[in-house]
Amino acid sequence: MTQSLLFPAAAMLVFMSAAIYGFGFLHAEISLWRSFWKTLPVALMAATVALFDLPVLLVQALVLSAIGDYFLSLGKSKFTLGLVSFLTAHLLYIWLFWQLTEGVKLGWGHAGMAAFALIYGTYLWSRTGTFRLPVMAYTLVIALMVSVALMLPTAYMLVVLGSLAFAFSDSVLALEMFVVSNPKSRNALSKVVWVSYIIAQSLIVVGLVERM
Numbered sequence: 532m533t534q535s536l537l538f539p540a541a542a543m544l545v546f547m548s549a550a551i552y553g554f555g556f557l558h559a560e561i562s563l564w565r566s567f568w569k570t571l572p573v574a575l576m577a578a579t580v581a582l583f584d585l586p587v588l589l590v591q592a593l594v595l596s597a598i599g600d601y602f603l604s605l606g607k608s609k610f611t612l613g614l615v616s617f618l619t620a621h622l623l624y625i626w627l628f629w630q631l632t633e634g635v636k637l638g639w640g641h642a643g644m645a646a647f648a649l650i651y652g653t654y655l656w657s658r659t660g661t662f663r664l665p666v667m668a669y670t671l672v673i674a675l676m677v678s679v680a681l682m683l684p685t686a687y688m689l690v691v692l693g694s695l696a697f698a699f700s701d702s703v704l705a706l707e708m709f710v711v712s713n714p715k716s717r718n719a720l721s722k723v724v725w726v727s728y729i730i731a732q733s734l735i736v737v738g739l740v741e742r743m
Contacts, residue, residue, distance in 0.1 A: 537582065538740070542733075545729075548568060552565075558718055570604065576736050588626055588627040589739055592627070599617040602616060610708070618668065618672050624680075624735070625675055632682040635682065637682075648670055666705065673697065676694055677697075681694075689737055696734060700727035703727065
């Protein structure tokens with residue numbers, strides 16, 4: 532199967548598996564099937580990217596993201612492991628994005644991201660309890676990931692949008708886990724988290740693949 536056929540086929544499988552998790556297992560009890568369907572979409576992205584001569588860092592970041600999905604599917608007891616997996620994935624994204632930049636170019640977007648990280652980190656500080664330090668470290672790293680993405684050439688606009696969607700998804704996840712207590716509101720937020728997360732990873736992958 533050629534690359535031109537593989538990517539549309541893989542995209543269909545990714546979104547089908549994401550839909551199965553979102554509609555069938557998002558609010559289900561912890562189980563092997565729930566973990567399988569949550570992990571599958573990004574694992575499929577990693578497998579697809581690995582078939583072609585694309586940066587190893589991208590494959591590794593996707594694999595670590597899939598591992599993070601698995602840990603998060605196991606509930607709050609494995610939250611820190613999931614957080615560390617995603618934090619490491621973001622460090623790899625930062626390394627990859629940095630290689631594609633054309634030098635340091637700071638602007639209002641970077642100031643806005645720094646302000647957001649400071650304000651939102653302060654807001655979460657008293658609400659995250661025993662998870663405070665890993666959450667603060669993660670907030671810093673994802674803000675740095677977005678900041679490096681903002682330095683990319685305009686041809687990588689999809690990657691920039693993906694990084695912003697990632698920051699949005701994780702910000703909503705923090706609200707769901709540490710701030711909101713109403714079950715219906717938390718269920719609604721979890722849907723937003725899942726949809727924006729899949730969109731974020733997809734935009735990053737497509738934005739990189741089409742330029743390489």
